[in-house]
Amino acid sequence: MAINLLKLQKKLGYDVDTGGMCYGIAYMAIQAIIRDDLETYISRIKYLEKTLLQHNNNQDDAIDEIVEKINVAYEKRKNKQNLDSEEIKLLDILNWLDGVQIYYNYNKLLSGGQNYEIATNFFSANTNQKEKENRKIFVIAKELNMLTKELINDIFDKIDNSKDSIAFSLGTPDHIISVGKSSNYKPIYLINHSTHKHIVNKRSLYSEVLCAFNYSTSIALSILTYSYQEGNISVKYVTNNLDKDDLCKLLCIALQDGYVEAIKAYIKRISNLARINKQQLLAAKSQDDGTPGLYMALQNGHPEAIKVYIEGISNFDGIDTQQLLAAKNQCGIPGLYIALQEGHAEAIKVYIESISNLRVIDMQELLAAKTPDGISGLYMALYNGHVEAIKAYIEGISNLSRINKQDLLAAKKQNGTPGLCIALYNGHVEAIKAYIEGISNLAGIDKQELLAAKNQSGTPGLCMALQQGHAEAIKAYIEAIFNLPGINRRELLAAKTRFGTSGLHIALQQGHSEAVKAYKETISKFKILSNGLPGFLL
Template identity: 35%
Template structure:
């Protein structure tokens, strides 16, 4: 089954006089598999054949199968082999479409689900929308995670349309949007790590349309792993300035409170390390510059801006001191500009440091300012 699958399905249905088929015969046609055990609908989703998905919808409409049979067909589960010592696992067709970025196919599939929504009990629908895949070790990976990992922005938006059409509780919506893999790493964190700024922006649109509370939305946007490493922190560390720009746009669009905004922008993990510290340490000048733009546009108080610019590491040492130790004059020059651009003073930033670090910091800032002279 490949490019001619649609025509084959419709031609076979016509030749077999589909309306005269018995229920079991109809089910066999709709559940036809290739030599690898893939159902036709799963193949269509995997390869992005939206017309084939529509053809399945026409057949299902004409058939008179019981709801459970239709639900099983629409799940388009594929059995896959794992390592020898592990059991077999199933992957949903929706997962195949998302991990390959087939946005149009996902939207057509969503129309098919909506047309047959009555066949699903609620738990089965939630399971289908989660559409877990598995890695080679059998670890579960949500479908949205895979789309974010690969940067398929339009597929992320298409998935959001599926969620919007479903009748989900706020808790169910939050769990699906978190898209956490087996080790509690959210999909947004991986998108940020990989520099997929358009996918990050698409995710922000999902959050805006989610009707979740502000604190839950902020939690999802932070996208922290078990160590408290956030999506913004990882973008600063890796120098993904376009991701940082996207992140700032989302924050502005969602209109968080000053407290929520500050908590997002400080990008501090459990150890106390901040994202700006890493950007300064590793000389990610463009990322640090973009971060400065976020601070200026966020409407934070001078106190909170100063706290963010302190950019402390695990031991409380400011990131600019690391740049100074590395002889990174470009980063030092950038930091001096950040202070002026953000509208705070070095002394205000120093108030967030220990007495030991304060003196060293002010000396380093003085050296930074000499570069500009």
């Protein structure tokens, strides 16, 4: 029986997402395999299993003991005391779990194989490939296929025949496992969450892979091959002997991982099918939680995949294009919203360009990209300070007709708080600059209202920045609005609440000296009024 790693991490104070931690575990295992450290990796898991066995498989008791021992060892190391071999192992387990967390947080980079070197550089400052512990890890092959004995036999042969360290990840939209061997540690191991299995032959590998994916005999897999030797990445995708359900599952993974040519091929195959629900197939929803494939492409930032998908579905008759393009997950969150929240500028740009020429769609609804509780995608980009995403969005909608730009750019929550207000409140300097610059040349919008950015209580965004003491945000805002025509700068700079209290007054009350200084100096520098500084500064 295996220790519950998710419960152990939670007890140690880590943030845990039960639906995605397998990414972190799988990629830490891949790192161990390629860097010839698999034996150490396996020894950690065996230590945890041994502790569990000592507690008669009582997870809570075993985890309590492990956490207590780790905390003791951690304090000893902090106090520069000598550690025994068990304490060293315990701290090694802690380091391993740190790595799981880091890899999990990078899973958007890793799962698609894109920028894999960048992610692994976190662990590999030294690029000397002869030093095994610092080896970079490269994806050398990608494949989309259905889970079959023939596929697993082929993977086993590649591992078994390799003289170098080699690893594979096998993933669905909902789960991922790893398998491979190190050059200095010949047994082949499969890592699935907190369990490890010694693979002795093709039959045992097939059996364990089936087990990992709940014994389903109709599974579409994304298979990545990893090595420490860089090379041209080969890409394969299955096209033969596929039924409609296979096409749906493969299209889902192709969109998730950005397999552009596969997306084209699968959409074409679907178009040629007769008397079937093409809407369902084109939605390409994951089996586990019903997340559409386009949502995942936007979430993971695959612009070319987004482009070819929208082009592909645009010529279909008898489908709900609006629903497919909204690409809402099970919580009603649209795909464009998640792209803006994550800051995928190119994905945002391509999505807006691709839908801009489509007819019979509600462009306003798609571009607003609102959650069920009324939060728009642009609001989240401003909230998180995603500069390039903000630029891409504003540029994307700037020349579109049939939309209400004012509403889209205000990006108000249901309570009336606009996106620029939250950017000022959070002090996102570059986001503020990008937003104001983006709207500065747009016609047909009320810039005064957008720049005032008043929240539900009528408090302007600049007032919020002064209240929070964000000196650089205040400076950026004043500099950005200085040369804008057709606005009442005096009113914007006064930044008064509905009770008439100025933002500067609040900053003075709060003791934000740097904010006050930035406000006064920036206004003074521009000499924006003919008779000097505004009256409330005198």
